[in-house]
Amino acid sequence: MFRTLTSTEMRSVNRSAVLEHIRRHSPVARSVIARDLKLSLPTVMRIVDELTAHGWVRPTGVKEWSSRRRRDLLEYHKEGHAVIGVDLGGTKMFGALANIGGEIIGERTINGHGTSDEASYAMLEEIIGELMRVPRPRGQKIRGIAVGAPGVTRAQDGVVEWAPSLNWRAYPLKQKLEKRFRLPCLVDNDVNLAALGEQWFGAGVGARNIALITIGTGVGAGLIVDGALYRGHNHAAGEVGFLLSQRAELDKQYTRFGALESVISGTAIAERAQRARTRAASKHHRQLTAQAVFDAYRQHEKWSEPIINETVDYLSIAIINISALLDPEVIILGGGVSDSADILLPAVQARIHNVLPKTPTLKVSTLGRRAAVMGAIAQIVYTTSDYFVARKLV
Template sequence: MNIYHPTTITQTEMRNINRSAIFDYLRLAGTSSRAEIAQKLKISLPSVTRIMDQLLQSGLVHSVGLEKSERGRSRELLEVNADDNLVIGIDLGGSHISGGLVNLGGEVLHEFHASTAHDHGEENYATLVSFLQSLLEQAEKQPARMLGIAIGVPGMLESRTGTVKLAPGLGWNDYPLLEKLERDIPASVILENDVNLATLGEQWFGAGQGVRDLVMVAIGTGIGAGIILDGKLNRGFAEASGEIGYFLPGVQFLNRQYPGFGALESVASGRGIVERATRRLVELGDSQKSSELHAVDVFQAAQEGKPWAVETIVETVDYLSLALANVTVCLDPELIILGGGVAGSAHMLIEPIKARLQGVIPRVPRIEESALKGRAAFLGAVTRVVQKHVDYLVVYNS
């Protein structure tokens, strides 16, 4: 059994904390001088100068000229070198794959989409490699350098080895993804849970900017959550934090087996919504099958007032309300962001969920729609790759 105890901080970790704080300040401020950063962050000017020189040398930061200070002296202005650094972000879904070539400022320069072959692991891997090669070809045409690749995987990862422990939507089980990519792709690759990657994107570029405690819930082929507490991504003991698709949305879900997808996913994911809607249609004598129906069709029919769809969406709101209530009382986030493929219909979910939770739990957090929508993982790739390059380590005062 591991025994955890308080630890001290090393000089290296202290430098990482300062470097992370300086980079974050510059990223949010747009431009700043060494003296201003030292004053605002209460770090000595020699320390700021030393760290800034390292960032300049790394190419992550560049000079944008001089300005006169209040005392009449000229001081160098610095900013994040957005245009000269590129990141490839990949969002692997159970039914699709999306990829983007993005600069450090969050500008998407190129974007690609393709379908994945559900449950066919090697076909999905071949699609991923072909997809990456296309994006790398686009990157080679740019004058900027390629900083790295981050891939969002819809499942449980072992970060130490890069093994996908479980990704049922892609047919991967104990799949050595990073090992295979390092053999086939001539670039640095980071693997991350797909919802974690999207959450990092919202934290730096979207609805989560300036929020220290947030949860992003992605509703697509499956359901998952990315959790940021005290400014840091929370992975959990077994790196399975946020697997809320396995929530039990009622006692009737006990003592049953859920192969592949979890109980909440079986009823409230895009697939679950379609399956419940299809059952209602069959009961009404409609022969339409789930393969002919998509979640967006159910939401559209509900807006049109069709009873079978309205009942399905009302039930979906009930299931999601239970899930978000549990998330809130356990984690106490300031903000919950709804994202994923179903996020386009979030306006039909958010207010009904908030109404159901009023008076039921001590505090209802802010619940908002994803600001980045389908690009959240692309921009999260920027966050993840940059954080690796600056040895990101963040600490906030209580």
């Protein structure tokens, strides 16, 4: 729990701080970095040299800008490295090749998933293989591969403990990928990666405490607490699908899906709509999707209102409970259902104001389905550049 440091690791701490500063403020001059981070100028120089040599940072070429002398500014070298990120969703696999600035170079999607553990893995290998063959700017190397899996993952050793949709159980994914592709590989929960993605490139930029709620096939949350991903004691933090919001739910058993999940997930919304419609019209309409229910609501079709209202209510309760417990700066809505944020956000906003003393900022994911892939970039930068953080206990 208490990690010790050598001088080299102290350098890593400082290097992380400098790189992070440049990433967030580029273009920026060395002297500004020194001032902001309270480092001496020689130290900043040395670290910047190191970062430049490794392709994380480069001089802009642009000179001067304000009073007195300005020499070349520095910027985060977006094109310095490429990263492969894959989001293994519940229903499809989405992979991207991107540079470390979050610019996507190539994408691949495969619908459906494997029927066995090895079939799922083969599809993943296929996607990664294709992405590795996508042409990149000359000299740009792939720095690593990060995979987000829907289920319980042990990020430390890269084992997927349980991912039902892929038929993986105690599956040593990282090990297999590293053996196959000979690159640093890394496995995490898909929602965790998405939260990190929003923190680096999306709606959570600049925030130190973030909750990303994704509502799609299922419901989950990724938590960033005091600046770092929080995974929990059993890798089960952020399982908001299992939140309870009624006393009656105590008497039921929830194994595959949680209580909240059975109300507000896209699947659940569609199911309720299906039931309402067959009751109302006594004839089967086409298969309804959550999307269709929201569209109906936009068209003021009466039957959709109780469904949407119920969804809004239970989502509001979840958001209130998350805020009461975690007091994040921002709560981000992601996943397929967030396409209907135009309906959800204002409604939820109105509901939570009464009940909480302090309300977080509510936002919609700006990265959408790419969130996890963007988080993959962040994770690869973290691990391959030895990110260390230090903190003084208050």
